[in-house]
Amino acid sequence: MxxxxxxxxxxxxxxxxxxxxxxxxxxxxxxxxxxxxxxxxxxxxxxxxxxxxxxxxxxxxxxxxxxxxxxxxxxxxxxxxxxxxxxxxxxxxxxxxxxxxxxxxxxxxxxxxxxxxxxxxxxxxxxxxxxxxxxxxxxxxxxxxxxxxxxxxxxxxxxxxxxxxxxxxxxxxxxxxxxxxxxxxxxxxxxxxxxxxxxxxxxxxxxxxxxxxxxxxxxxxxQPVEPKSSAVEVDGIRFEILMPEKILRLPEKKRDIKTRMELGICITNNTPTPVRFSFFATIIPQLVGADGQLHFQGYYRRGTKRRLESDFPLVMPGENITFFPYSLLYWQKRNQFILRIEAGDGGYYIFKALKAGVYQIQFTYNNKEAIAEVYHRKTMNTNLIEGIWMGIISTPQVEFRLDR
Incomplete structure (x- = not known):
């Protein structure tokens, strides 16, 4: 790296x-x-x-x-x-x-x-x-x-x-x-x-x-691309946070009862040249409560995932790519509701002690690597991918509600 x-x-x-x-x-x-x-x-x-x-x-x-x-x-x-x-x-x-x-x-x-x-x-x-x-x-x-x-x-x-x-x-x-x-x-x-x-x-x-x-x-x-928009554009690259459902119900307080949260990012290439992006541990979530206070965030790793070529898609001029990290709401002992968002590298982000109310969430695309070594499952070899777009870009926040 x-x-x-x-x-x-x-x-x-x-x-x-x-x-x-x-x-x-x-x-x-x-x-x-x-x-x-x-x-x-x-x-x-x-x-x-x-x-x-x-x-x-x-x-x-x-x-x-x-x-x-x-x-x-x-x-x-x-x-x-x-x-x-x-x-x-x-x-x-x-x-x-x-x-x-x-x-x-x-x-x-x-x-x-x-x-x-x-x-x-x-x-x-x-x-x-x-x-x-x-x-x-x-x-x-x-x-x-x-x-x-x-x-x-x-x-x-x-x-x-x-x-x-x-x-x-x-x-x-x-x-x-x-x-x-x-x-x-x-x-x-x-x-x-x-x-x-x-x-x-x-x-x-x-x-x-x-x-x-x-x-x-x-x-x-x-500034967002338009008032109350969930997208920004920097140097011809547009970043938009996606959340189709803005009202979610907290899951029951039972083991293995989980609610899927549709949360993603769309990146559009408005430049005249093809651009490659990274989705390998580069999408970082940030959660804010109705009082404007940041929620405690933890990062945990349950295993190691190899970098694959599919983690670094090439986006042609005028086209876009969407990425929805696997996100779950569930109840944990000690009366805590948890939001877990997969990071893409075998780890995940955790937001604890959620409750019913209004929240705001944003994504930050954070990639500092222009070159990545990727693994091919069929050949079991590795090779380098170059020309990955580097930058740290935060999207606007999107507001959602958790109901009981």
Whole structure:
């Protein structure tokens, strides 16, 4: 698997440390409808590479400050926003799950403190090694202002799960093209706290000269193709989320009683050339409740599936391809209703503790691979498929209701 090559275009080096945004050239967020609870999300992957001869420490307290530049070349002013609790729907996680999670974290801390004197939230990056952080972003309306919030830390593996979460917020944005990069602040730097305190009064380009900084990537805010449409179009490629039935009945609270959920994506090639797409673990669902809060999402793998040529269909000019991942609603013990959506690679996404009410769901097409190795069942050989369309595109949300 290859991402973009390391070169002068996509990273800066400070004291042998590289910071790279692991994104394709096309990243687009659908602008949500201007109403309460509407939100569009994206995950950004940041890679730190240690190209020095000595190891250095990283921490979950390390901070990634985003710099956003508009099409006029103006660096936009952002502000730090602190949430006492992560604004996902924590009520969707059962009390038993919470206690299990806390107990597991406590056990991990005790074990690591016996082995290593440093905090469990810290780790070492050895020479030639890499570390990946996952930063999330969300786009929503507030008081008729379009707001983009980007997380400044990696929350995904933080053992201090319930501490405040920090985001960098950009207010009053407009549809169009932007450029985005991140500046890395290491907790173990002697000037860490002083520089963060002064971040709002210091120009980001000046700060970037003394810190590992990713190069800019293109970042687009895209309007749906028409008002209240479930499709967006980027560079002649149209992405539309499909949900024929908008009202679904929750299944009975009996074992093996399941309700099929028709949920899919349609990709149309409006360019003059054939384009190949990937449906191998590239369609990522995001579920939002009526209160605008993201539902807890888990990814599980029950086995390994080989990549087949059928996972990478070729779409001719003017034609489209639809993909409906196998999706089920069912009841699970502890009085939880579950939505499970197959990922296409042998794994699946799980949304827990659903109940009757209104929800919004969106898909993100997320493919960073231009080349894939596929397996032929008849010949039992493998070969390469090239020219796969790369990009991260979020569809608009579609609203549906669960009834009892």
């Amino acid at each position: 290859t991402y973009r090559e390391l070169n002068d275009r996509n990273y800066f080096e400070v004291n042998g440390t590289h910071l790279e945004i692991m994104l394709p050239d096309t990243v687009a967020l659908a602008i949500p409808e201007n109403k309460s609870g509407a939100i569009s999300t994206v995950e950004l992957v940041i890679q730190i590479t240690n190209n020095t001869s000595e190891q250095f420490s990283m921490s979950f307290d390390d901070t990634f400050i985003p710099e956003l530049v508009n099409s006029d070349g103006q660096t936009l002013q952002g502000i730090i926003v602190i949430y006492e609790q992560e604004p996902t729907n924590q009520s969707n996680i059962s009390q038993q799950h919470n206690w299990r999670f806390k107990l597991r974290c406590l056990f991990s801390k005790l074990v690591n403190r016996r082995k290593h004197p440093i905090n469990v939230n810290s780790w070492l990056i050895h020479p030639g090694s890499k570390s990946v952080s996952h930063l999330n972003g969300r786009l929503f309306w507030q008081n008729d202002l379009l707001i983009l919030e980007l997380s400044t830390k990696d929350f995904s593996l933080d053992f201090e799960y319930f501490r405040p979460k920090t985001y960098y917020s950009f207010n009053g944005l407009q549809p169009g093209n932007y450029q985005l990069r991140f500046i890395y602040f290491n907790k173990f730097s002697s000037s860490y706290n002083n520089e963060l305190d002064a971040i709002e009064v210091t120009k980001l380009p000046q700060i970037a000269s003394s810190h590992p900084t990713a190069a800019f990537v293109n970042f687009r805010l895209v």
